[in-house]
Amino acid sequence: MRQGIRRIIDPMPAAPIYLDHNATAPILPEVADAMREASLRYRGNPASQHDAGRQARRALEQARLRIAEMLGVRTTGMDADQLIFTSGGTESNNLALHGLQRAGASPPPADPHLLISAIEHPSIARPAEHLAATSAATLQTLGIDAHGLIRLDELTPLLTPATRVASIMLASNETGVIQPIAAAAEICRRHGTPLHTDATQAVGKIPVDFQALGVDALTATAHKFHGPLGVGILLLRHGVKLEPALFGGFQQAALRPGTESAPLAIGMQTALELWQREATDRRARMTALRDQFEQTLLAGWPAAVVIGGQAPRLPHTSNIALVGLNRQALVMALDLAGVACSSGSACASGSSEPSPTLLAMGLPEALVSSSVRFSLGATTTPAEIDEAARRILNVCNNLRRAG
Ligand SMILES: Cc1ncc(COP(=O)(O)O)c(C=O)c1O
Known part of the structure; x- marks a missing residue:
């Protein structure tokens, strides 16, 4: 051909x-420059207790804080939200879906449900199918209209007390259509269903404010807004329970163990700062x-x-x-x-x-x-x-x- x-x-x-x-x-060159400098400067493991480790930890936590602030995350007080670094959008989406589904009320309902929209990226659609198949959960799908918008009026009838998690993307990777997520979050909150949104295509393209959206969890990934490949985040509202998908060290409250990377976090921060400035x-x-x-x-x-x-x-x-x-x-x-x-x-x-x-x-x-x-x-x-x-x-x- x-x-x-x-x-x-x-x-x-x-x-x-x-x-x-x-x-x-x-x-972007500015991002690559910031990462090069950070890679040469922060040489320790952020979990180490010596000076090199502490320097890397400080840089990492500063990047975490800046990214959180730029995305409207509550960063202070007893009810501060969490920002978990991951390897990208796919991992954040899997962690959110599995982690929220498994962390729901115990014992689980006899017929647990999970809900996604019909236009989710494969990194939500496939884990949702896998979860449904392996945990005998019922997977429900929220329909889409001819303009590419979720059918918000169908959301309420789909939510049941057994719905343990819902996931609806903020903007479509294929059509670019922006979904009414704040309205969906309001409906989910009334039904006590945690709502995750995949904001992978929206962050760094339109203003995204975690608190204003009212969702319980949010995914973003740096390489969609001129940041480095290999780093993403999952934002988690204060008090929302999440089961880890990986097991190992105590990093990130053991929700996502593994050595964190200050240079990747700084790369993501720099790309987001460049977007915010312009x-x-x-x-x-x-x-x-x-x-x-x-x-x-x-x-x-x-x-x-x-x-x-x-x-x-x-x-x-x-x-x-x-x-x-x-x-x-x-x-x-x-x-x-x-x-x-x-x-x-x-x-x-x-x-x-x-x-x-x-x-x-x-x-x-x-x-x-x-x-x-x-x-x-x-x-x-x-x-x-x-x-x-x-x-x-x-x-x-x-x-x-x-x-
Ligand atoms: C909407 C959406 N979600 C998730 C992903 C996966 O992100 P990553 O490539 O960082 O795993 C993508 C990437 O194409 C995407 O467009």
Whole structure:
């Protein structure tokens, strides 16, 4: 297929254009510099009692505090929340789901339930299925409307006294649609169900305030906002019980044992500080670029549809159905044309299955089979957007001619 596609497109253009920031947003130089300095400076194990260890501990705890403050976490007093460092979004999601499900009232109800939305990332959907299968729990799924928004009116009837945990993402990695999580949290609180939100795609893109959202637990990961790969966090509201998924040392109150990394924590802190410093500008710039990009594609390919375009969306995510074309052929041809994009979640890519998110929205097959996700980053320029749109339309026309 690749060979065939190679014949019908331009020779490889000089500069590749990266529009797959939802898969990973490349580390910014300032972040890499801060991590390099921290790696050389903090050489001890933060759990060690000697001076080198204590220095690393101080740096680590300072980074923990700064990240917590920037995300609206309560950091002082008897009712302070917790920030647990993990290896990334997948681990935080697994820890939240397993940990909240297992920590519920004891003895567990005869027929325990857990609830997730129909558009969760595989790092929530798969552990939820695993939990249901191994703990004889009933897995319930909250539906999605055609705009990509959760059906909030269906939440109350789905919650029962046996629902031990609910997990609903804050913003979709595929469509960028932002969910009404504060309203969902209010409903869950009334029913006594702990609510976790996967905010992996929202943190560092839109303001996220843990306290204001009212959730019990929240996942974020640094590499989605130009921080380092390999570090994530789970925020945990004061008083919420969580069972660990790993067992070992006493680090992080034994909720996530293992040697903590000051350089990774400092990298995450630096990336979040850079976002916070430029937040208003970055959002405005990305929204303008995304809108310009979508308008050019819609003008050049009139059958195109912006998926989730009628709902509140992340500023940098554009999921477009280039109706009449095949999404996998498009992604491959665009790669050869020097535009990096994706046909869905990076964790599911390589799979030829249609996107569960788009299916959950009830979209027609013509949209599901032709949808491609483009995601912008802090360094994306207007010139790149113009050139990417030109290359995309060129590829679309060539694919159509090739038939
Ligand atoms: C919504 C969402 N949750 C979780 C993850 C997993 O994060 P990580 O790659 O840090 O494990 C991703 C990554 O694609 C994501 O988009």
